[in-house]
Structures are given as structure tokens and as C-alpha cells.
Amino acid sequence: MKKTVLTIITLIFTxxxxxxxxxxxRLVSPEIDGNNITIRIRAxxxxxxxxxxxxxxxxxxxxxxxxxxxxxxxxxKEGEDGVWEYTAKDVVPDFYTYTVSVDGIQMLDPNNxxxxxxxxxxxxxxxxxxxxxxVFLEAKEHKGxxxxxxxxxxxxxxxxxxYVYTPYGYGETNKKYPVxxxxxxxxxxxxxxxxxxxxxxxMDNLIAQGKAEPMxxxxxxxxxxxxxxxxxxxxxxxxxxxxxxDMESDEFHSGGVYTKxxxxxxxxxxxxxxxxxAKKEGRALVGLSMGGIYTxxxxxxxxxxxxxxxxxxxxxxxxxxxxxxxxPIKEAGYKLYWVGxxxxxxxxxxxxxxxxELDELNMEYTYFDKVGGHTWDTWRVCLKEMAPLLFx
Amino acid sequence: MKKTVLTIITLIFTxxxxxxxxxxxRLVSPEIDGNNITIRIRAxxxxxxxxxxxxxxxxxxxxxxxxxxxxxxxxxKEGEDGVWEYTAKDVVPDFYTYTVSVDGIQMLDPNNxxxxxxxxxxxxxxxxxxxxxxVFLEAKEHKGxxxxxxxxxxxxxxxxxxYVYTPYGYGETNKKYPVxxxxxxxxxxxxxxxxxxxxxxxMDNLIAQGKAEPMxxxxxxxxxxxxxxxxxxxxxxxxxxxxxxDMESDEFHSGGVYTKxxxxxxxxxxxxxxxxxAKKEGRALVGLSMGGIYTxxxxxxxxxxxxxxxxxxxxxxxxxxxxxxxxPIKEAGYKLYWVGxxxxxxxxxxxxxxxxELDELNMEYTYFDKVGGHTWDTWRVCLKEMAPLLFx
Numbered sequence: 162m163k164k165t166v167l168t169i170i171t172l173i174f175t176x177x178x179x180x181x182x183x184x185x186x187r188l189v190s191p192e193i194d195g196n197n198i199t200i201r202i203r204a205x206x207x208x209x210x211x212x213x214x215x216x217x218x219x220x221x222x223x224x225x226x227x228x229x230x231x232x233x234x235x236x237x238k239e240g241e242d243g244v245w246e247y248t249a250k251d252v253v254p255d256f257y258t259y260t261v262s263v264d265g266i267q268m269l270d271p272n273n274x275x276x277x278x279x280x281x282x283x284x285x286x287x288x289x290x291x292x293x294x295x296v297f298l299e300a301k302e303h304k305g306x307x308x309x310x311x312x313x314x315x316x317x318x319x320x321x322x323x324y325v326y327t328p329y330g331y332g333e334t335n336k337k338y339p340v341x342x343x344x345x346x347x348x349x350x351x352x353x354x355x356x357x358x359x360x361x362x363x364m365d366n367l368i369a370q371g372k373a374e375p376m377x378x379x380x381x382x383x384x385x386x387x388x389x390x391x392x393x394x395x396x397x398x399x400x401x402x403x404x405x406x407d408m409e410s411d412e413f414h415s416g417g418v419y420t421k422x423x424x425x426x427x428x429x430x431x432x433x434x435x436x437x438x439a440k441k442e443g444r445a446l447v448g449l450s451m452g453g454i455y456t457x458x459x460x461x462x463x464x465x466x467x468x469x470x471x472x473x474x475x476x477x478x479x480x481x482x483x484x485x486x487x488x489p490i491k492e493a494g495y496k497l498y499w500v501g502x503x504x505x506x507x508x509x510x511x512x513x514x515x516x517x518e519l520d521e522l523n524m525e526y527t528y529f530d531k532v533g534g535h536t537w538d539t540w541r542v543c544l545k546e547m548a549p550l551l552f553x
Numbered sequence: 554m555k556k557t558v559l560t561i562i563t564l565i566f567t568x569x570x571x572x573x574x575x576x577x578x579r580l581v582s583p584e585i586d587g588n589n590i591t592i593r594i595r596a597x598x599x600x601x602x603x604x605x606x607x608x609x610x611x612x613x614x615x616x617x618x619x620x621x622x623x624x625x626x627x628x629x630k631e632g633e634d635g636v637w638e639y640t641a642k643d644v645v646p647d648f649y650t651y652t653v654s655v656d657g658i659q660m661l662d663p664n665n666x667x668x669x670x671x672x673x674x675x676x677x678x679x680x681x682x683x684x685x686x687x688v689f690l691e692a693k694e695h696k697g698x699x700x701x702x703x704x705x706x707x708x709x710x711x712x713x714x715x716y717v718y719t720p721y722g723y724g725e726t727n728k729k730y731p732v733x734x735x736x737x738x739x740x741x742x743x744x745x746x747x748x749x750x751x752x753x754x755x756m757d758n759l760i761a762q763g764k765a766e767p768m769x770x771x772x773x774x775x776x777x778x779x780x781x782x783x784x785x786x787x788x789x790x791x792x793x794x795x796x797x798x799d800m801e802s803d804e805f806h807s808g809g810v811y812t813k814x815x816x817x818x819x820x821x822x823x824x825x826x827x828x829x830x831a832k833k834e835g836r837a838l839v840g841l842s843m844g845g846i847y848t849x850x851x852x853x854x855x856x857x858x859x860x861x862x863x864x865x866x867x868x869x870x871x872x873x874x875x876x877x878x879x880x881p882i883k884e885a886g887y888k889l890y891w892v893g894x895x896x897x898x899x900x901x902x903x904x905x906x907x908x909x910e911l912d913e914l915n916m917e918y919t920y921f922d923k924v925g926g927h928t929w930d931t932w933r934v935c936l937k938e939m940a941p942l943l944f945x
Contacts, residue, residue: 187673206656264598268660274673274784281579281666299786302712308700311721320694329703332826392666394691434724 188244190272191259191287198249198289200259202270205243207263212237214259215538216252216289230505230534234262254291256359256541258284277356278392279537280348296545300365303329307361311389312430316422317397322389323351323427326361326378327435328368337436339376339443339552342423343544344383344452346474347403350390351382354544357537363544373548376445377435381427383452385417403451409480416455423455424463442496445551447471449540450508454478457515461486464493469551471499473543474508474535476515483518491524497550498526501543506535580636582664583651583679590641590681592651594662597635599655604629606651607930608644608681622897622926626654646683648751648933650676669748670784671929672740688937692757695721699753703781704822708814709789714781715743715819718753718770719827720760729828731768731835731944734815735936736775736844738866739795742782743774746936749929755936766944768837769827773819775844777809795843801872808847815847816855834888837943839863841932842900846870849907853878856885861943863891865935866900866927868907875910883916889942890918893935898927 190201200212211234219230237245258277260267269276273285288294305328311320331338343360345353354360360378367373382389386400406413416423432439446467448456453475460470470490477483490498498519502512519526529546532539582593592604603626611622629637650669652659661668665677680686697720703712723730735752737745746752752770759765774781778792798805808815824831838859840848845867852862862882869875882890890911894904911918921938924931 204658207658263658264656266596266599266655266660267663268658269675271659271675274670274675276668276670276675276784278666278668283661283663283666283668299781302705304703304712306700306702308698310698311696313694320696389691392668 185242188272190270191285193287193289196250196252196254196289196291198252198257198287199246200237200249200261200270201244201246201272202237202261202263203242203244204263207239207243207245209264210237210239210245211235211262212247212259213262213267214249214257216249216255216257216259237261252289254289254294255538256286256288256294256297258286260284278352278390279357280350281391293542296363296366297359297541298366299362300369303369304365305329305331305361305368307355312426314388314422314426316418316426317388319388321422321426322382322393324355324380325431325435326355326364326380328364328375328377330375331377332436335436336375337438337443339374339438339445340431340435341376341378341445341447341469341548341551342427343378343380344446344448344455345380346448346450346452347384349452350384350387351380352390352392354378354380357541358544359541360544363541364548367545367548374552376548376552377431377437379427379431381419381423383416383419383423383448383455385419414454414478414481415458416451420455420459423459424466428466441466441468443468443552445469445471445497447473447499447547448475449473449543450475450535453508457481457486461489464489464495468494468496469499470495470497471501471543471547472512472515473501473540474506474512476500476502476508476511476513477518478511479514483514484522487518487522487524491522498524499529499547499550500526501529501532501539501547503530503532503534503539505533506539508535577634580664582662583677585679585681588642588644588646588681588683590644590649590679591638592629592641592653592662593636593638593664594629594653594655595634595636596655599631599635599637601656602629602631602637603627603654604639604651605654605659606641606649608641608647608649608651629653644681646681646686647930648678648680648686648689650678652676670744670782671749672742673783688755688758689751689933690758691754692761695761696757697721697723697753697760699747704818706780706814706818708810708818709780711780713814713818714774714785716747716772717823717827718747718756718772720756720767720769722767723769724828727828728767729830729835731766731830731837732823732827733768733770733837733839733861733940733943734819735770735772736838736840736847737772738840738842738844739776741844742776742779743772744782744784746770746772749933750936751933752936755933756940759937759940765940768940768944769823769829771819771823773811773815775808775811775815775840775847777811806846806850806870806873808843808850812847812851815851816858820858833858833860835860835944837861837863837889839865839891839939840867841865841935842867842927845900849873849878853881856881856887860886860888861891862887862889863893863935863939864904864907865893865932866898866904868892868894868900868903868905869910870903871906875906876914879910879914879916883914890916891921891939891942892918893921893924893931893939895922895924895926895931897925898931900927 188201192199213234237247453472580593584591605626629639845864
């Protein structure tokens with residue numbers, strides 16, 4: 162009998178799990194109880210343990226770049242068995258990231274498997290359910306497929322990676338779908354919209370509820386010197402990164418090889434490999450921050466391509482000829498020009514220049530201002546608000 | 554000018570990156586120089602920093618479950634600026650996981666974006682290039698697509714998630730592809746074969762080099778009480794987990810609802826949604842450890858389904874009627890019966906029972922023993938060795 166048990170136990174564990182035997186019990190962290198969040202971490206030898214989370218109160222601080230909202234770390238309290246704990250109360254339902262810091266070293270909560278990467282920074286995340294945040298949770302059913310696709314790029318002379326969301330039911334009929342091309346910002350990559358942006362969950366929920374048209378969402382890597390996210394491939398050797406460019410140059414605003422690849426590689430690839438409406442009325446181009454710059458640039462030079470345009474947390478930077486950029490779009494016609502930016506967003510001045518110019522030119526647009534700073538909290542809400550207006 | 558620079562800089566950073574301003578420079582970690590690996594971590598206040606990595610020397614230790622190979626942590630050495638460092642020399646080219654421990658708290662290397670989850674344990678990983686490990690690196694070109702697919706399961710009464718790899722060129726012609734169904738082990742989930750098992754990279758490389766037939770690889774979640782990996786969905790409420798089952802029961806060996814779903818939901822879904830050879834000669838069923846048990850069970854009861862069978866790090870546990878399980882397969886006929894298990898694998902006794910019975914029954918098989926313990930190091934190599942024999 163002993164031998165049988167031994168044999169059986171050994172076969173259902175992979176070796177890494179053995180390390181757990183005899184150790185202290187796993188902690189429940191995060192514990193989400195209504196609107197209260199408790200984070201726990203075992204650190205018996207630590208002197209000071211802090212928690213930094215987007216669900217903690219925000220303070221506006223002076224930075225070299227002006228006044229910025231910043232969450233302030235809070236001290237966790239040591240209880241029995243060296244377990245440190247902090248409870249944040251009455252937290253507004255939303256998606257939140259957090260990290261802990263043990264004697265000055267930032268680390269992840271080892272008991273929370275929900276881990277996310279923002280550029281080069283890792284954190285944990287959690288969702289406090291509620292009316293605002295339910296759209297970020299996994300839909301109960303009728304979920305779409307998220308694919309990591311390598312497309313051949315003549316512009317880069319290599320294969321580049323993008324994420325493609327196909328909605329529930331895709332491929333089961335001959336139906337042709339419209340396509341939303343969704344661009345991340347500076348420091349991001351093709352992973353960002355589906356992880357930090359919860360794009361799959363937002364689209365699954367909106368489509369299942371009949372609020373958005375079933376659509377394909379294409380999320381390229383829009384960083385000119387990357388073929389794929391930096392956890393998969395190193396940046397292209399010898400390539401110029403954004404920070405070394407002359408920031409008033411057309412090269413900087415053009416996205417260099419990326420926007421070329423978007424128009425010449427990505428769109429043709431999608432239209433020859435997926436069942437799509439390969440017409441202006443079936444294409445939307447949306448980008449946030451740096452991706453918003455690329456949206457402005459690309460739509461101005463290809464006004465025949467997109468009927469739906471979205472600029473999030475961005476607009477015209479000083480020195481750009483807004484009238485020249487927008488006039489081709491006005492002349493070609495479009496169905497939706499959507500701008501999402503809040504007054505506390507550091508790109509607000511740019512957004513205001515865009516809105517003013519749209520007014521000047523008598524171009525119709527939708528402006529959504531019920532958002533906060535230059536963060537994913539804003540962009541998730543933008544996608545949720547904008548997606549229902551696309552392809553209708 | 555100042556304002557322009559300010560505006561531009563602010564727009565290319567997402568807020569989390571701001572935290573980096575003014576901080577110490579990023580460390581290069583891991584640094585891979587030939588066969589030497591250097592890990593660095595900044596921890597100026599720490600008293601003791603250790604490194605635990607699969608590339609460190611292995612010691613065989615006594616455990617409650619018998620003698621097991623285990624890597625021993627090494628102490629890192631503090632240098633200037635509170636940066637701790639350790640160099641492992643003459644490391645055999647391979648894929649390795651590691652973690653660091655600062656004053657007793659296990660954490661990830663914050664400078665390494667390559668992060669991987671094994672069940673409930675997170676670690677970093679790195680690859681030392683070389684003849685053995687090059688198949689684990691990203692292929693230069695002709696890469697396939699990896700998709701996260703939710704299939705509707707009548708067996709579970711819900712949508713379940715699986716990963717589907719489609720090879721380069723899939724969908725560009727009317728070609729029909731064979732399908733490898735690849736099952737993880739106990740404690741794993743649908744993410745395991747593509748992350749820990751490097752399945753996409755192995756298949757990309759083998760197919761690009763003409764060593765393996767282009768095939769679709771389906772990686773389901775084979776844990777009976779999970780609809781998806783635990784970072785995505787909590788286990789099914791009220792469900793029995795593996796560890797609570799009577800381990801000699803047929804229920805335990807059957808995989809309960811999972812193997813039912815494999816035969817009744819997954820295979821029909823794949824065969825109605827993908828361009829596949831929907832015949833015995835176009836199907837392979839392979840599993841490791843617990844997934845090997847499910848392979849034995851499923852192929853015995855559905856001998857008409859699979860021409861290719863693979864059992865990794867598993868075989869017949871004591872008390873199973875090996876002859877009754879194998880006879881239907883012998884009678885139905887098959888093209889490949891592949892067994893991969895090394896003598897240091899804790900499931901070796903089980904594998905030996907399988908091999909003996911195959912001999913008894915005069916059933917042809919391929920036995921691969923050039924592998925080590927009950928770990929992903931073994932299973933990656935098994936996939937690399939076995940895949941070229943499939944569908945030929």
C-alpha cells in the first residue's frame with residue numbers, strides 16, 4: 162500500500178511542486194471581499210514591508226516632468242508567523258496593478274498568479290468586480306480566440322509578431338468581419354492591449370451583450386525597433402530607438418518602418434488571411450499615446466483606408482501642421498473620429514489642439530473626457546466606450 | 554523648446570515607466586557569455602542573497618518520497634552599489650529556470666523579462682544556446698501561430714480553454730494537416746506545453762528544417778477540475794481535485810470529465826474548425842506523467858482513434874491491468890508507440906511495466922531513455938525526439 166501511494170503521489174507532481182512540501186501553508190492574497198482588498202506576504206525576517214498599488218490613494222506630486230498623479234506606498238503590518246498584511250477599504254471596482262516592497266526591494270506577490278508586464282516592469286493585478294469593471298472579467302461564454310501571429314514584413318525584412326483577436330463564431334460561417342487595428346503606446350508592445358488593456362475580455366463582453374459588432378482586433382507591435390515584445394526577442398540590433406530620434410522630425414512622428422509595415426504588410430496580410438470586409442467601411446485605426454501619433458500620421462497619408470479613427474491620450478504636438486494632417490481625412494470622408502483624453506492626462510494640451518482643429522475644419526467628432534491620467538485605466542475605459550460605435 | 558521636449562517626453566512614456574526616472578541604471582541579468590551565466594540583483598540592504606537555478610549542480614537528496622535530484626542554492630556575492638552577483642561557469646547549453654532569494658524571500662530577477670509559471674510557481678528562465686538547445690530558441694522565420702481557443706464542452710457544461718499551434722503556411726492552401734494532441738501533467742495546465750515545453754519553438758524549428766511534418770498541435774487543459782489555467786479562472790467550484798480522489802479508482806485514471814471532453818468535445822471541435830486529416834492516421838495522442846495516464850486510458854478505450862501514441866515519464870501504475878489496456882490497441886493496429894522515460898525518473902518503474910507488457914504482447918514500440926528526471930528538461934527533449942516520427 163505504501164508503495165502504491167508513493168508511486169501515485171509522485172506521478173501527479175512535477176518536481177517544482179515538491180519544493181512546497183513541508184513549507185508553510187499558502188496565503189490567500191489578494192483576498193477580495195466586497196470592496197475591500199487584503200494583500201498578504203510572508204516575510205519573517207523583514208524590517209519594513211510596503212505595498213504599492215493602483216488601488217491606494219493617489220497624491221499629486223511634483224516631478225521633473227511637471228505635476229503627476231502617483232500612488233503612495235503604504236506600510237504593511239506584521240502579524241503572526243511573519244505574515245505582513247494590509248487591507249485597502251472601499252476600493253472602487255476596477256482593474257488594479259500592485260507590487261510589494263520588502264526592505265526596499267520591489268517584488269511580486271508570490272501568492273497571486275495574475276502577473277502582468279508593462280514594458281520592462283512586472284506587477285501583479287487584481288479586479289474588484291462591479292458595474293464599471295465587469296467588462297474586464299472573463300465573459301461567461303461565447304469567448305473569442307486570441308492568437309499570436311508572425312506576419313512576414315517586407316518593411317522590416319523579417320517576421321514580426323502581432324496579436325489577433327477573432328470573435329466567437331469566427332470561421333463557422335462565410336461571414337466577413339470588420340477589423341479594428343489597435344496600437345499601443347511608447348514603451349509598450351503587441352502584448353499590451355490584450356494584457357494591460359483587457360482587449361479580449363472587453364470585446365467578448367461587449368459582443369456577447371450585443372453592444373459591439375463582432376469584429377477582428379489586430380494588435381501589432383508598433384515599436385519601430387522591435388519585431389516582437391522584448392520578452393520574446395531582443396530589439397533589432399543597430400536600430401534607432403524612439404528616444405534617440407529627433408522628436409520634431411517627421412521620422413519620429415511617422416513611426417518609421419512600423420507605419421510602413423502597417424499599411425504595406427499588416428493590412429494586406431490580414432485581408433488575405435482572414436475573412437474580413439476589405440474596404441474602408443470595414444477598417445478602424447486606433448492608437449494610444451505614441452500609437453495615437455501613428456494614427457494621426459497614417460490616416461493623414463492614407464485617408465482612403467479607414468472610416469473609423471480613434472486617438473486616445475494624444476493629439477497634435479506643438480509644431481505639427483494640424484490642418485494639413487486633417488484636411489485629407491475631411492476630404493476623403495469618414496464615419497467616426499473618436500478622441501479620448503481627460504484633463505489630467507499629460508497629453509491633454511495635444512488633444513486640445515486636435516479638438517480645436519477638428520472644430521476649425523467643421524469635422525464631426527466624438528470626444529470622451531470621462532477618463533483620468535495617461536494610464537491603462539484610461540485606455541481600457543476608452544476601448545469599452547469606443548468599440549460600440551465602430552462599424553455601425 | 555523646453556515645453557516641446559517636455560510634451561514629447563511625456564507622451565512616449567506610460568506612467569509606470571516614470572518610476573524608473575532617477576533610479577539606478579538597469580542591470581544586465583542574466584548575462585550569457587558563451588557557456589557562462591551571470592545573474593545580478595540589486596539589494597543593498599540584504600544580508601544574504603541566494604540563487605537557485607536549474608543550471609547549478611544537482612545533488613541527490615533524501616525526501617519523504619525517496620531520493621530526488623535537487624539543485625542546491627548558492628550564495629551570491631555583494632559587490633559595489635549593493636549589487637549581488639553569481640557566475641555559473643561551463644553550463645551545458647539548455648533551457649533553465651531560476652529564482653533568487655533575498656534574506657529568505659524567494660523572488661524573480663527584476664531585470665529578466667523572461668518569466669514563466671509552473672503550476673503555482675513563478676520563475677525566470679534563460680536559454681544557453683548550443684546544439685542541444687537551439688531547437689528551443691525562436692526560429693528565424695516561418696513561424697507558426699499560437700492561439701488561445703475556448704471550445705464549448707458538453708462534458709464540462711462550459712467553455713474550456715486550450716492552446717492550438719498551427720504551423721507556418723496553415724490556411725494558405727487547402728492542405729489538410731495531421732493533429733498532435735499534447736497533454737500536460739499533474740499540476741500543469743493548457744499553458745504548460747507552450748511555455749515550459751517550448752512546443753511552438755520546437756515545432757517551428759523542426760518543421761522549418763524539414764525534420765517534422767507540418768502539423769497542428771492541440772494543448773488542452775487536462776486537469777479535470779479546471780476550465781482554464783488558474784491565472785485565468787479559479788478551479789470549478791465544488792469539484793474534486795486530483796488529490797482527493799481514490800488513487801486506485803478508475804475515476805482517477807480516467808481523468809474523469811477531461812478525457813470525456815477530449816473525445817467528445819475537443820477532437821470534434823478541432824476536426825470541424827480546422828483543416829485536418831480527420832482519420833486515425835492523422836491523430837496522435839501524447840501525454841506526460843498524469844497526461845500519460847490519460848493517454849493510456851484514452852487509447853485503450855478508443856483504439857480506433859489514434860495511430861500515434863506517446864507516453865512520457867509514465868507507464869502502468871501497480872494494480873492496473875496492463876494486458877487489458879494494451880490488447881485493444883494491438884488489435885486495432887497503430888503506427889507508433891513511443892515511450893520516453895529515463896532511469897532516474899521517479900515514474901521509471903511504471904514505464905518499465907509498460908515496456909515489459911509491450912514486449913509480452915509483441916507490440917512494436919520506440920523507447921527513448923536518454924533523458925533525466927521527472928521534469929520539463931526531459932519532456933522538451935522527448936517532444937524534439939518524438940515529433941519527427943509522427944505522421945510519416
